Amino acid sequence: QLQLVESGGGLVQAGGSLRLSCVASGRTFSYYTMGWFRQAPGKEREFVATIDRSGSITSYSNSVKGRFTISRDNAKNTVYLQMNSLKPEDTANYYCAGTLRVRNSSAPGDFGSWGQGTQVTVSS
Numbered sequence: 227q228l229q230l231v232e233s234g235g236g237l238v239q240a241g242g243s244l245r246l247s248c249v250a251s252g253r254t255f256s257y258y259t260m261g262w263f264r265q266a267p268g269k270e271r272e273f274v275a276t277i278d279r280s281g282s283i284t285s286y287s288n289s290v291k292g293r294f295t296i297s298r299d300n301a302k303n304t305v306y307l308q309m310n311s312l313k314p315e316d317t318a319n320y321y322c323a324g325t326l327r328v329r330n331s332s333a334p335g336d337f338g339s340w341g342q343g344t345q346v347t348v349s350s
Contacts, residue, residue: 230251232344235345240350246306246344246346259277262321263337277298307320323337
């Protein structure tokens, strides 16, 4: 199991940008498919994006497609989420997660490693 620590959240105005980072411990990071999920107050945790082991295959929810970009640097044990054109509805706690599944998944239950979350707040 990976230890994951997110950072980069904050308060921004609508239309602004943020880059979230997630640093993983251990030497097995490159074997994990990584993902970002988010949860707003009173709502269920939802899928945002995933990236495969090599960083060559990505997947996004329809709500963020075209605005967010997930990437990874295996040499730095880090996964990123570049968020552009932010909207108030993007406001949530954002979580980094990892899974050893070979096939990409958008289901939170398939991810066994989770970070503590970082808050993103987008004002109108």
